[in-house]
Structure formats: structure tokens, C-alpha cells
Amino acid sequence: MNKIADKYAADDVGSIFLYTHEAHPGEVMPELRSMEQKFEHALKLRDIYGVTRPILLDSLDGACHRRYGSMPNMTWIFNRSGTPIYKSDWSDANSVDNAIAYFLDVTKRRRNKERLAPFRVERLDYRNQDQEQFYAGLARNGPRAVTEFKDAF
Amino acid sequence: MSDQDLIEKYNYDEFVPDKFMPWMRFAESPNLGETAPDFPLWHAETQEETSLSAIWKSNLYTIVEFGSFT
Numbered sequence: 001m002n003k004i005a006d007k008y009a010a011d012d013v014g015s016i017f018l019y020t021h022e023a024h025p026g027e028v029m030p031e032l033r034s035m036e037q038k039f040e041h042a043l044k045l046r047d048i049y050g051v052t053r054p055i056l057l058d059s060l061d062g063a064c065h066r067r068y069g070s071m072p073n074m075t076w077i078f079n080r081s082g083t084p085i086y087k088s089d090w091s092d093a094n095s096v097d098n099a100i101a102y103f104l105d106v107t108k109r110r111r112n113k114e115r116l117a118p119f120r121v122e123r124l125d126y127r128n129q130d131q132e133q134f135y136a137g138l139a140r141n142g143p144r145a146v147t148e149f150k151d152a153f
Numbered sequence: 154m155s156d157q158d159l160i161e162k163y164n165y166d167e168f169v170p171d172k173f174m175p176w177m178r179f180a181e182s183p184n185l186g187e188t189a190p191d192f193p194l195w196h197a198e199t200q201e202e203t204s205l206s207a208i209w210k211s212n213l214y215t216i217v218e219f220g221s222f223t
Contacts, residue, residue: 001218014212019197021164022223023173029223032164035195042197045222053218055197056208061156062163064192064205065219069182073220078209084189089179091218103214118186141223148168 001075002052004093008100019045019057020065023072024149026142035060048140077103092127 005015019042025031032038035057042055058064068076069089075096077086086099110116138145154162165172183189191206209215 001216004216008214012213014208014215016208016215016217018194018217018219020219020221022221024168024223025166026223031166033160039195039197039200041222046197049222056194056203057197058192058194060164061160064190064194066163066176066178067183067190067192068219069179070176071179071219073218074179075219076217078189078215078217080210080213080215082189082191082206082209083187084183084185085214087179087182087185091220096216100214100216107213120185137223145168145223152168152170152173 001091001093001096002050004097004100005053007097008104011100011104013100013104015053017045017051017053017055018064019055020070020072021062022141024138024141024145026138026145028140028142029145030142032060079103088125090127092125095125095127098125 001015008015019038022029022031022041029041029044032041038057038060042057045051046055062070068074071089073091075086075088075091076084077096077099078084085103088095106116135146138149162172163176189205189209191204193202193204194208195202208217
């Protein structure tokens with residue numbers, strides 16, 4: 001997702017990471033109990049996972065995250081008017097890349113005086129599943145996170 | 154539910170279905186094409202308060218990835 005942010009920055013596309021709650025808390029990265037702790041975890045995300053986009057924190061009770069559906073790693077795209085134009089229950093760079101390319105083309109067509117009307121579409125996108133990387137991430141949270149995930153599914 | 158109860162339930166302490174499944178509410182999320190709800194947000198590095206609307210007003214389009222370390 002960092003690469004997508006860089007790819008489209010010159011096209012006036014902004015990109016942020018919105019910090020929510022710990023989906024898989026463990027001994028190393030436990031559940032959140034204060035905003036101070038949440039700031040610490042967000043900076044660890046930046047430093048350890050190399051997130052180069054601005055990181056913004058939701059409130060401790062997750063007011064924003066909960067209103068938008070509370071999925072652990074979802075992506076939304078907004079236009080400047082505050083209208084959501086894309087939402088995905090999982091974050092996938094290819095899907096977001098595809099969507100942004102489409103919306104930038106819409107902007108170009110409007111500038112060329114095409115008359116366009118919005119409509120809603122549903123589509124099933126596909127993402128890579130890197131189990132090895134996923135479990136490495138869980139282990140980084142603490143051994144309990146690995147055990148609980150295996151027990152849950 | 155009190156504010157403290159909400160904070161503890163939202164920030165669940167173990168990944169078990171009874172605790173994480175109630176939060177999977179994507180089907181109830183805002184519709185595309187309608188004005189989005191706004192919320193306060195805080196910059197991770199400066200701890201300065203801003204808002205989701207201030208973020209989306211800054212660019213032609215804004216990508217918002219929700220997530221955490223874990």
C-alpha cells in the first residue's frame with residue numbers, strides 16, 4: 001500500500017493508515033488500554049513494518065472504525081467532498097490500484113466535458129494469501145496470538 | 154454499556170470468536186455515494202488532533218487503510 005501511495009501522490013491522491021485496535025493481541029503487543037499506549041503501538045507499526053504513509057489514530061473506543069464496519073484491515077477511498085466511492089472489507093494493493101486508476105480516468109473524462117452519472121457496482125476481488133508472512137506477523141505479537149488464531153479457525 | 158465497558162470490549166484481550174465476531178459489521182457500514190460520517194483523529198507522530206473530513210478534503214481522492222500492528 002505504501003507503493004500505491006507513492007505511485008499516485010502526484011495525481012493528488014492522498015493516503016493514510018488509520019490505527020484501530022489490536023486484532024490479534026499477544027504478549028508482546030497486548031490489547032490497548034490507553035491512548036498513550038495506542039500512540040506507542042502506532043509508532044512501532046511505522047518503525048517495524050515500515051509504514052511510510054501518515055498514521056492517524058482513531059479514539060480508544062474505535063468510534064470511527066466501528067462506524068465504518070470494524071473490519072481488521074479494510075480500505076476505503078473518499079473523494080474531496082467526503083463521499084466514499086470505494087470500500088473493501090480487506091486491503092489489497094492491486095484492488096486499490098485498479099480503483100484509483102479508474103477514478104482518475106473518471107476525473108479526466110469529466111474534464112473533457114463527458115456527462116457522467118454514478119452507479120453502484122459490487123465485485124469480488126482476489127488477493128494473495130501469504131500464510132508464512134501472516135504467521136510470522138502473529139508470532140511478532142506474541143506466542144498467544146498464534147495459538148488463538150489456530151484455535152479460532 | 155458504559156464507556157469503559159465499550160473500550161474493553163472493542164479492545165478485546167484475546168482473539169476468540171465471542172470477542173471479535175461482534176465487531177465484524179461491514180454490511181452495516183456507510184453506503185457508497187452518500188455523505189460519510191466524520192470523526193476526530195490524532196496524528197501518530199505529533200499527537201495533534203484533526204478529523205477524517207480534514208484528511209479527505211486535502212486531496213482529490215484519499216485512500217484510508219484501517220488496521221493496526223497486530
